[in-house]
Amino acid sequence: MLLPSPAAVASQPEELAPGGYRWLEDGPWDGPIYMVISIDRQMVHVYDGDRLVGMASVSTGMAGHRTPTGDYPILQKNQWHRSNIYSNAPMPFMQRLTWDGIALHAGHNPGYPASHGCIRLPYAFAQKLFGITRLGTLVNVTRDRLDPALMVDGLVLADMDSSIVSFSPRETASTDGEAASPDLSAVPLLEVDPGVFALRLSRR
Structure with missing residues (x-):
């Protein structure tokens, strides 16, 4: 199951020329590293947690040899x-x-x-990407989406006693006798354990 990430990501991905790529950061990164590949956009976004750190043009499978969508760990x-x-x-x-x-x-x-199903990457981008991934790194192949998402196993969501994240906003004191209201400026930033990103893999 895919849940939207709490991080804000640009809704319109940057356009790249065929064979183009950009690294937004040099690392080292905290992880987990994972990728989202859009077949319709012919692009890959590389994330460190929910932070975009790299992007590249790709070439996926052509008619008769289509690239399948889904979640894949690097094997x-x-x-x-x-x-x-x-x-x-x-x-x-x-x-x-x-x-x-x-x-x-x-x-x-x-x-x-234009491929036989593989996902072709620009050479220099593929070389650097090869150096920062490991076996088990998650690759999410989609039709159109490039934004990050948390992968949460359905068994976790079905467990009524489980809690993925929770917090309560502090309330501001009322000076006129009315009910106190939540102090939204005091709401903590949502933090998610990196292990959540790997949770789907552990259930396979």
């Missing part, structure tokens, strides 16, 4: 991988998402879907 990493399916084609900085051939890797990036 395998290989810096100089070659395809086992497509004529030994080079797949630099390969990060496998499924065992049937879907992966992130550096490759031709024309700005539209």
